[in-house]
Amino acid sequence: MPKNAFYAQSGGVTAVINATACGLIETARNHPDKIGKVYAGRNGIIGALTEDLIDTSQESDEAIAALRHTPAGAFGSCRFKLKGLDQSRAEYERLIEVFKAHDIGYFFYNGGGDSQDTSHKISQIGEKMGYPITCVGVPKTVDNDLPITDNCPGFGSVAKYVAVSIREASFDVASMAKTSTKIFVMEVMGRHAGWIAAAGGIAAEKEGDAPHLILFPEIVFDQEKFLAKVDNAVKKYGYCSIVVSEGVKNKEGKFLAEAGSRDAFGHAQLGGVAPVVAQLIKDSLGYKYHWAVADYLQRAARHIASKTDVDQAYALGKAAVELAIAGKNAVMPTIVRTSNNPYQWEIGSANLADVANVEKMMPMEYISEDGFGITEPCREYLQPLILGEDYPPYQNGLPQYVVLKNAGVPKKLSTTYELK
């Protein structure tokens, strides 16, 4: 009897993490001699700790196929980081107890940096705790901050959403600027790195195109220089379109979002950074503004996902299973870019030991010298990641996203586990 597999989604979800689940489950179904059932953790790793497993074998082939075009985490995700074996042996003992009870021999963990760290720890329990398990990390993060892999699935679709959205809203502002709004500020995700903000820059293909300015978390906010740039753009182009990362900080190292707004009771951080930047421009230069905060819309926007991103997300799920049945432990499939133009990529693999606890920052040479734009090398890196469209099916004007049955696997243990 082949061993069963455990699969969990971890951390913030994306427009394509379910495409990875789709690739993984479909590939496992193609190898019934090697892999028994795929059990998914309900709400991520918490599902393993609490023996709350989902039996994906009860989903039809059609439902699993529909995961490819469904955003967010179909099995639920969580923000829960396992501590080290030394600090929290009980957690690992509990995992082994559950894995053993359900005859689980494969562990697939689909997440970002923290999750790959967890995968790495779990890959060691065979050796350290005598429970043999093949552990494969599967990359996912809109933050694009995993090392070794050329890019992270999830990022390309956010990048496309941001580039398309700022282009569209800027067309709007340009139309209205003569007598009305002259400033548009769009806030995007990326608390630590400017990858997503940089993606807005792809929309500007020639001199004068929007966005005119990008505020990166990597660059300390220089109010005077910024306002001069804004004023210059308005005078030159009639309007100014700005992408601002939620992570932009002032020279005291404080997030601008926090430095700015107070609610009626004096609480900080009611609003985001976009209204702060917009109001600053209004107060200093007098221009009428509009602002948007895309928030979850950007990372859930499966309707405008990048085909490249969807294909890669699927391929990584497939590769994870192939690595596992080839007996590779403690690895993570990666995207390897083999050519920029035409863009070509293939699947590679990395050791989890080299992935865990390494954060890939955006290279400083991707930010233009003045600090408010992207460079050509940045564009060459980013552009391929948004290539292609991969529209979901529609019915009654709405995208048809699948909601799985998510039937539970009957519990086998009499023990329970209290989450800490």
Place this chain on the structure above:
Amino acid sequence: MPKNAFYAQSGGVTAVINATACGLIETARNHPDKIGKVYAGRNGIIGALTEDLIDTSQESDEAIAALRHTPAGAFGSCRFKLKGLDQSRAEYERLIEVFKAHDIGYFFYNGGGDSQDTSHKISQIGEKMGYPITCVGVPKTVDNDLPITDNCPGFGSVAKYVAVSIREASFDVASMAKTSTKIFVMEVMGRHAGWIAAAGGIAAEKEGDAPHLILFPEIVFDQEKFLAKVDNAVKKYGYCSIVVSEGVKNKEGKFLAEAGSRDAFGHAQLGGVAPVVAQLIKDSLGYKYHWAVADYLQRAARHIASKTDVDQAYALGKAAVELAIAGKNAVMPTIVRTSNNPYQWEIGSANLADVANVEKMMPMEYISEDGFGITEPCREYLQPLILGEDYPPYQNGLPQYVVLKNAGVPKKLSTTYELK
């Protein structure tokens, strides 16, 4: 020699107002015996007053065709309302001066309620001021508040954007709710009427579907009742997804957006209403939240435009020309719904006298009894308006929107006009 036509875009732009321009210009080009050149006002009616006309005959057929898939106002729009003939005779005299100089015999004004009022006034200058001109209003407004026409072009695409976006973001929140965000609040446009907020309701097709609550400008905000509903949704479904109209007011008649936030200097109205509602929930119920403000993204989102909306916008532009060359003055083409299921529509026409200064409010029977959702009649009305997708062409991963040459018509007048 046939007379030339003047066309102007007015007020806030939409994802499909250029589709109307496309229908209008293409149809005019098909009738060279009846209409000479189509001159567009640069930045709307201001272009007429300042003799700043755009010669659309210098644009290629391909460029005009591309307007059909390009959002925003290709010739520029403005917020500028002509006063009545009695109050501001000089404005009308100036218009006649410009029209006469450029041999303009047709006037097409593409806008919302205020613009139709202007169209109506201009339709009277033949009789009242002795300058014969055929004046046709062309409807456009995301607010969906024009009378007689079943719906307004521009609204269907915003409606689709809002329904798709809240569905996607709610899938995201549902995935994360176990350990993280339980509340998602999305702010949408509609200061006076809840049409756009109601559109979010289409995304909920069965019990438990998001959005769980809608806050309408038509319903006074009842904090206690609202919080109880939110808490109930979280307990029942694990999370609560909310669409809030920017126009929602408290019982003192103040916008919630203004009632809530203050910037660091004590200024009101830094943020929108979404963060105010989200913070209120956090303070009262303790749930972690995320919020989004779509702002211009929603009305510029040509990438997810409703095909029905695009088709209707085009058809109205075409019909405007057909009415004009049939010699109809002081009219506006309309959408007439002839069947709900299957949805069918045709073009009708209304007298501008009946359109001017009449605002169509959302019927109260479209709002559910508890005040937080939409009714079946509302769904029946809204659903057809978001039917079908009409994707723009893409290149390098980005939608290819046209930027016209917008070559100016040489001025013929030695006089200038100072805008008031």
